[in-house]
Amino acid sequence: MIIAPSRNYIFVHIHKCAGQSIEKACAPYLSGNDILLGATASSKQKRDGRPVISELTGLVKHSSAAKIKMKLGDRLFNRFYRFAVVRNPHDRAYSLYSYCVQRLKNNPDFQAHLAGMDVHSADWAEISAEFWKRAGIHPDDAQSVVAKKNYPEEISFMESGIFRWNANRAVLTSPDFDACVQNEFFQRDAGFRPQANMLYDQKTGELLVPNLVKMEELRDNWPKLRKRLGVDAELPHENVSGTKENAPIAPSTMAFLREWFAQDYELLGY
Numbered sequence: 001m002i003i004a005p006s007r008n009y010i011f012v013h014i015h016k017c018a019g020q021s022i023e024k025a026c027a028p029y030l031s032g033n034d035i036l037l038g039a040t041a042s043s044k045q046k047r048d049g050r051p052v053i054s055e056l057t058g059l060v061k062h063s064s065a066a067k068i069k070m071k072l073g074d075r076l077f078n079r080f081y082r083f084a085v086v087r088n089p090h091d092r093a094y095s096l097y098s099y100c101v102q103r104l105k106n107n108p109d110f111q112a113h114l115a116g117m118d119v120h121s122a123d124w125a126e127i128s129a130e131f132w133k134r135a136g137i138h139p140d141d142a143q144s145v146v147a148k149k150n151y152p153e154e155i156s157f158m159e160s161g162i163f164r165w166n167a168n169r170a171v172l173t174s175p176d177f178d179a180c181v182q183n184e185f186f187q188r189d190a191g192f193r194p195q196a197n198m199l200y201d202q203k204t205g206e207l208l209v210p211n212l213v214k215m216e217e218l219r220d221n222w223p224k225l226r227k228r229l230g231v232d233a234e235l236p237h238e239n240v241s242g243t244k245e246n247a248p249i250a251p252s253t254m255a256f257l258r259e260w261f262a263q264d265y266e267l268l269g270y
Contacts, residue, residue: 001013001035001036001037001038001059001060001061001062001063001068002022002023002026002030002034002035002036002037002038003034003035003059003068003072003080004026004030004031004034004035005033005034006030006031006033006034007029007030007031007034007229007230008079008080008081009080009081009082009083009228009229010065010068010077010080010081010082010083011023011026011083011084012063012064012065012068012082012083012084012198012199012209013038013061013062013084014062014084014085014086014087014195014198014199015062015092015096015190015191016087016092016095016096016099016191017084017085017086017087017092017195017215018085018087018215018218018235019038019061019085020038021235021236021237022085022235023036023038024236025226025231025233025234025235025236026229026231028233029229029230029231029232029233035053035057035059037053037054037059037060037061037063038061057071058071059071062190062198064197064198064199065082065084065198065199065200065201065208065209066200066201066202066208069201069208077208081211081228082208082209082210082211083209083211083212083213083225084198084199084209084211084212084213085212085213085214085215085218086195086199086212086213086214086215086264086268087195087214087215087216088215088216088270089194089195089257089261089264089265089268089270090249090254090257090261092195093181093192093257093261094177094249096167096189096191096192097167097171097177097180097181097186100165100167100168100170100171101124101171103162103168104162104168104171104172105119105120105127107161107162109157109161109163110131113131113134113135113154113155113157114127114130114131114134117130124175124176125175125176128142128171128172128173128174128175129175131155131172134154135151135152135154135155136152136154137152139173139175142172142173143173143183143184143185146158146169146172146173146185165189166185166186166188166189167185167186167189167191167192169185170183170184170185170186170187170189171186173185174186177249177253178249178250178252178253181253181256181257181260182256187260192260194260194261194263194264195261195264195268196263196264196267196268199212199267200267207267212268213225214268214269218235219235222234222235
């Protein structure tokens with residue numbers, strides 16, 4: 001999220017929609033009184049700066065347009081150029097899933113628990129089953145164990161870090177994407193909420209972010225957008241999930257996603 005009075009714009013950062021790329025491109029051109037909650041120069045700045053700014057403003061990296069408007073007030077909010085990047089809903093859902101798989105595979109505790117197994121080449125269903133097997137837990141019981149936080153000593157590390165994220169919990173207790181989207185943890189995760197929740201006033205139906213750029217067209221639209229933002233930089237490729245667009249999705253899963261993200265498909269033109 002960016003609120004930039006110096007350049008008169010607000011950027012609403014939607015999960016898995018090129019937000020870090022936008023923030024990295026814009027960051028060097030922001031002034032001292034501008035606010036950026038998201039991609040910064042170092043992990044130390046994220047750790048030290050975000051909690052203070054969030055405590056003072058009540059805003060976070062993925063604050064909705066409605067929340068920003070509530071904090072700024074109508075007059076201030078409406079004077080800004082407001083934009084966001086949106087994405088094909090099912091590609092975005094698959095990207096979240098793939099991102100979580102990648103984060104888990106790269107986690108040192110995860111790797112140590114599965115020592116001797118090549119987690120970067122094995123099938124995820126095999127990896128997740130082996131993860132629970134080594135902890136003495138049947139994969140069918142994994143979701144219940146996580147819900148109760150009843151972890152054996154072998155996986156006590158799940159009490160902290162990325163293992164507390166609902167999306168990661170869902171991925172770790174699901175053999176594949178089709179099962180994951182039906183997982184209650186995935187459905188609770190903020191990254192799996194409809195994009196419309198970030199853009200519209202849910203009470204009035206008013207679109208609060210009039211300038212929407214489809215992620216699939218972002219590269220082509222970047223020259224015009226960066227001119228409006230006062231940015232003299234190419235768009236970096238940040239926070240990549242490592243998956244291809246249009247990943248194969250089972251018809252039953254696609255039907256579920258069409259229903260879950262019905263508002264996005266209709267309002268965003270997908």
